[in-house]
Amino acid sequence: MTDEHAPLADKSVAILATDGVERLELTEPRDALDKAGATVTLLSLQDGDISARDHDLEPSGNYHVDRLVKDARADEYDGLVIPGGTVNADKLRSDEDAVAFVRAFVESGKPVGVICHGPWTLVEAGVAKGRTLTSYPSLRTDLRNAGATVVDEEVVIDGNLITSRSPDDLPAFCAAVVDAIAHGSQA
Secondary structure, three states, rough: OOOOOOOOOOOOEEEEOOOEEEEHHHHHHHHHHHHHEEEEEEEEEOEEEEEEEEEEOOOEEEEEEEEEEOOOOOOHHHHEEOOOHHHHHHHOOOOOHHHHHHHHHHHHHHOOEEEEEHHHHHHHHHHOOEEOOOOOOOHHHHHHHHEEEOOOOOEEEEOOEEEEHHHHHHHHHHHHHHHHHHHHOOO
């Protein structure tokens, strides 16, 4: 039986990010998942550390990478979080391994939380069509062109996809992600 204070005690969650990640969109979901008892793994494109940013431009620290996305499989995790940051999202959508991982994860039916510029990876993975999503305003045309229905809401849940617009939405986003993983499908 799962401790009600640690609803994710038996869950493993991946966060996929690289250089240019928006710091708060990495740290707040990670902290919420940790607090809920999840085992959190930072996946990236390269070993070592990734550099975060505040407001896309200001350096805001480095974060140690736990594992390379090219060596990870969707069936090893119960949930996935993709933070934003324009540089982060652009690098992720340009990497074949990251795109394949995101596609496999979305297709698995397990919860995927994506915030701000992160939905660019959904477009590149070909999994946005027919879904209702939100994002940072500058991505909305890309999402529409990929076949998504775009809305301007704090958190949008469409099946296993949870999307939010910006760091301002982090409290609601984090709560929705933790809830979805706690009640989501098993790997």
